[in-house]
Structure formats: structure tokens, C-alpha cells
Amino acid sequence: MSETYISDRVGERLDLFLVRHIPDISRSYAQRLIEEGQVTVNDMPRKANYKLRVGEQVACTMPSAEEVSIVAEDIPLDILYEDADIIVVNKRRGMVVHPAAGVMTGTLVNALLYHCRDLSGINGVLRPGIVHRLDKDTSGVMVAAKNDMAHHVLAQQIRVKEARREYRAIVHGNIVPRAGVITGDIGRHPTDRKKMAIVRENGKPATTHFEVLERFGDYTFVACRLETGRTHQIRVHMTSIGHPLVGDMKYTGKKNPFAIGGQALHSLTLSLTHPRTGGEMIFTAPLPADMEEILCSLRHMS
Known part of the structure; x- marks a missing residue:
């Protein structure tokens, strides 16, 4: 489905213009449409931060639900909490969060559709219920929304930190x-x-707090707290200070001597306000066995 809109404000970002004119889409989804070439300004592709002029013609093609069919799959889930509005899971390492080109099955979304049946539709047919993401090889706590109300409230909480x-x-x-x-x-x-990187132009602000928990000479066990949730944020930021993650072959050429299939990164806790009741909630996913084994090995060698 393709729609055309006329810019009516001077200097408005293209992604924010789409959010204002297209019902029930998030800014991240608007940016994704732009990156995928589904948006043009006066028949020319532009970046999300392009500043519009009054009278410019913005055309947007929205993928319809008929273009793809996401199959609900009976995949085991480690459910930490569930009610009528949200479901919180401990995502295992190696599981992709949502279908994408070349990966249409075996994802967390496929599993959630089988378990929940109903998920919010704000992020489109490929990403129902997905409020935030974890990389494929990052494990730990994730929350998904079962309806649009919950999605809006949770997305706002993440946006305003x-x-x-x-x-x-x-x-x-x-x-x-x-x-x-x-x-x-x-x-x-x-x-x-x-890959992602720290850039001077066209980047998004990102802040990561870290605290050393244990030192092992050639390795360090750290806690990281995010103020922002950029793609690969911890991986990029830790690499930028000379301390790439163990097992992260995308961002380091260092040899991985441990039995772990991907970066040694785990989402330990997620704190949020329940979208309906307003109650404070804290969810914790225990450290996965592969990271525990690495720590035991390092402690034994120290």
C-alpha cells in the first residue's frame, strides 16, 4: 500500500513527519521503512534525518500483511512473567528476535505467536509485540506487548529512560x-x-555506564547499564575503549578460547512500570550456563 503526503512544516525530520502522518507506527519503524527504500521525497530517497521543506511530496509504501505470512511455531519459551498485557521472557543465545530476510522461522516472534496468539501490531507484520530487541547472540530479559496500549506505554518508557x-x-x-x-x-x-560504529555524522547519541565486577588479568567481568538502546551499543562502546566482548567475532579479531557461541553478553535485569496498573516491576534472568562456565574457569585460573 502506497500513500503520498505533502510536507506542511519547515525543517521537520523525515522520520518524525512519517510518525505524525501515519497512524500507529513508531519512530524506529519509520526509520526502518526509510532505510529499506520504502520512502521517497519528490521521488528521491532520503535519510531519516532529512529536513523537509513545505510542499515537498513524501511517498511511503507500507508492506501489507498479505506480503508475508509469519508461522506460529511451538518453540519452548523461558517465561519469566505473563498477564493480559505483557509477556517477559528469558531469550536464549542464538535465537533471532523477529523474522527478516532469510530468517522467517525459529524466531522469538514465531514462538510468541504460538504461545500468545495476540500481540501488538504497531511494528508491523514482521515484528508484532516487539518493543525492544536483543541481538541474536545476546541472551536475557525481554518484554513483549500483547496489545497496542501496552506497546505505546512501554515504548514511551524506553524512550524517556x-x-x-x-x-x-x-x-x-x-x-x-x-x-x-x-x-x-x-x-x-x-x-x-x-557493523555499527561510533560516527561523527548521522549517528544517534548513546551512553553506556559500566562497573567492574571481577578482574582476571586478561579478562574482566563487567556490569553495563544503558541510557539508550542503540543497535550493538554495548558491543561497540566496549570495543571503542579497547575491551571487546569475549566471543564477539564481528567486533574483535581476538581468539575466543571459550565454549560460547557468540558474544558473552546477557541482559540480566529489566525494570519497568506496568502499562495498565502503573506498578513497578523488576525482572531478572540468571546468567546463562556458558557465561557461568567461563567465569568458573577464569576464577580457577586466577
């Missing part, structure tokens, strides 16, 4: 300061489109 997320990571090297704050705008890597 009311929802709090804390991670655990094992990184290469000995981090000297006990704690610190890493900042740096994150955007697509200038030469490798499959």
Missing part, C-alpha cells in the same frame, strides 16, 4: 578504572554495513 536495563558482559583485557561512562554517537560503519 524510565525503563532500566542492566547487562553482564565478559570482555577482553583488564579494565583499570572501577567504573566509567562511555559516550559516542552510534551509526552504520562507514565501510562495513553489517
Whole structure:
């Protein structure tokens, strides 16, 4: 389905213009449409931060539900909490969050559709219920919305930093300061489109707080708290200070001597306000066995 709109404000960002004119889409979904080439301005593709002029013609093609069919699959879920509005799960390492090109089955969304039947539709047919994401090889706590009301409220909490997320990571090297704050705008890597990087232009502000929990000489066990939720944020930020994550072959060339299939990163806790009751809720997912085994090995060698 394609729709055309006329810009009526000077200097408005293209992604914000779409959010204002298309009902029930999030800013991240608008940015995704732009990145996928589904949006043009005066028949020309533009970036999400393009500043519109009055009278410019914005055309947007929205994928229809008939274009794809997401199959509900009976995949086991580690459910931490569930009610009529939200479901909180401990995502296992190796599970993709939602279907995408080349990966249409075996995802968390496929599993949620089988278990819940009903999920919010704000993020489109491929990402029902998905309020925030974890990388394929990051494990831990995730919340999904069962209806649009819950989705709107949770997305707003994440946007204004009311929802709090804390991670655990094992990184290469000995981090000297006990704690610190890493900042740096994150955007697509200038030469490798499959990676993210700290960039000077067209990036999004990102802030990561870290605290050293244990030191093992060549490795450090850290707690990371996010103020923002950019793609690969912890992986990029820790790499930027010279301490890439163990097992993260995308961002480090360092050898991985441990039995872990992906980066040693786990979403430990998620704190939020329930979208209907307003009650404060804290969810915790225990550290996965592969990371526990690495820590036991490092403690034994120390």
C-alpha cells in the first residue's frame, strides 16, 4: 500500500513527519521503512534525518500483511512473567528476535505467536509485540506487548529512560578504572554495513555506564547499564575503549578460547512500570550456563 503526503512544516525530520502522518507506527519503524527504500521525497530517497521543506511530496509504501505470512511455531519459551498485557521472557543465545530476510522461522516472534496468539501490531507484520530487541547472540530479559496500549506505554518508557536495563558482559583485557561512562554517537560503519560504529555524522547519541565486577588479568567481568538502546551499543562502546566482548567475532579479531557461541553478553535485569496498573516491576534472568562456565574457569585460573 502506497500513500503520498505533502510536507506542511519547515525543517521537520523525515522520520518524525512519517510518525505524525501515519497512524500507529513508531519512530524506529519509520526509520526502518526509510532505510529499506520504502520512502521517497519528490521521488528521491532520503535519510531519516532529512529536513523537509513545505510542499515537498513524501511517498511511503507500507508492506501489507498479505506480503508475508509469519508461522506460529511451538518453540519452548523461558517465561519469566505473563498477564493480559505483557509477556517477559528469558531469550536464549542464538535465537533471532523477529523474522527478516532469510530468517522467517525459529524466531522469538514465531514462538510468541504460538504461545500468545495476540500481540501488538504497531511494528508491523514482521515484528508484532516487539518493543525492544536483543541481538541474536545476546541472551536475557525481554518484554513483549500483547496489545497496542501496552506497546505505546512501554515504548514511551524506553524512550524517556524510565525503563532500566542492566547487562553482564565478559570482555577482553583488564579494565583499570572501577567504573566509567562511555559516550559516542552510534551509526552504520562507514565501510562495513553489517557493523555499527561510533560516527561523527548521522549517528544517534548513546551512553553506556559500566562497573567492574571481577578482574582476571586478561579478562574482566563487567556490569553495563544503558541510557539508550542503540543497535550493538554495548558491543561497540566496549570495543571503542579497547575491551571487546569475549566471543564477539564481528567486533574483535581476538581468539575466543571459550565454549560460547557468540558474544558473552546477557541482559540480566529489566525494570519497568506496568502499562495498565502503573506498578513497578523488576525482572531478572540468571546468567546463562556458558557465561557461568567461563567465569568458573577464569576464577580457577586466577
